[in-house]
Amino acid sequence: MYKLGPSLMCADLVNMERDIRALEEAKVDFYHIDIMDGKFVPNFTLGPDFVSAVKGLTSTPLDVHLMIEEPERYIDLFIEAGADMISVHQESTKNLQRVLNLIRNKGIKAGVAVNPATSLEFLDYIYDVTDYVVVMTVNPGFAGQKFIPSMYDKIKELKEKITAYGRPIEIQVDGNIGAETIPGCLNNGADMYVLGTSAVFRSDNTLQQNVANTRKLFDKGAEV
Template sequence: MTSAVKISPSILSADFSKLGEEVRAVDAAGADYIHIDVMDGHFVPNITIGPDVVKSLRPHSAKVFDVHLMIAPVDPYIEAFAEAGSDIITVHQEAGAHTHRTLQKIRSLGKKAGISLNPATPETTLEYLYEELDLILVMSVNPGFGGQSFISSQLRKIEAIRNRIDALGLDIDLEVDGGVNRETVQSVISAGANVLVAGSATFKGGPSKYAENIKALKGQ
């Protein structure tokens, strides 16, 4: 059962010289979550931000901080991101050998636990993890950079995961990140996603366009 669609603007596409202001702007424009991409230059070929930046942004919005850790190893940093004010902490299935333990760690800190799959990682790797999850993030681009084109093969993966969540009767958000825009959004929703990460599609045109962009993604 797919709940109402939520939009999680990725601040990777925001103006980094005024991140606090940008977070306040998308919050006011109707964002449901704030998506924070953390990259280490090792697991993915880019470097972004650390827990201190998450902490500094926390006073700027009461919305859910949807923190996506594209880092390896990930376990040593879970606690720091939890303390910084993350609400959901998502780790990559490919980032460590003991994913179940990592998810338990996140929940033990009072945070929602998410897992992300790169485009080449099959949904079958989730089979013994569903009960530990609050969110599943399907990467519809190869992680590392914003502004990439949607990989259409991921629609089959989204649909398969949605069917499995529903069959198990679990309450898990199904999120999609990468190339989500006005052209691709309907196919993503139809496949079963209910949380959409939208960087370029939200921030395009500047603050005066944020509300319009978010409404368009929601089909309003």
């Protein structure tokens, strides 16, 4: 079953409560919140106060994507702010296994994000402490980038690895996910879809209509 998660970095920050209400009406499955520190990626975005504010508006799970150095220093901060899921990058910490264990021991889901040029081999040693894998289909840091086509093969390879491992690990895709790219992600095994300016936050329709139009892509299944 696929899950849709609007990327709140792309929302109207001045009218966030309005946008959250509209997305709640559209019955999205989770909210994706990007945290950037200007070091691990060349951009700054949201923080724990934003997570806390969103938590006060919804009971829908909050998926916090930490694109920051030494994420282990801030896990408690974001859990206290309201995170239900936290993903970190393999390259951002010296001890990924420890960080994932730390997240899971706090009672929330732990994810690991994989940059486009990063091999999947390191995952062989952390599947037992991983709840979801974020396949970055663009280089992290900025919205509006082009999808990297070779990531379809990466999603497929990851799906095969997870199936062989035998744990219920979900595959999340993040980066230019929309009408042109959803079919390939779906057919190769992705489960969770982070939706930004290519899908939900388009100006040609309301947020509710954009979510509905996106769902139609999945309803067509493998025929898309």
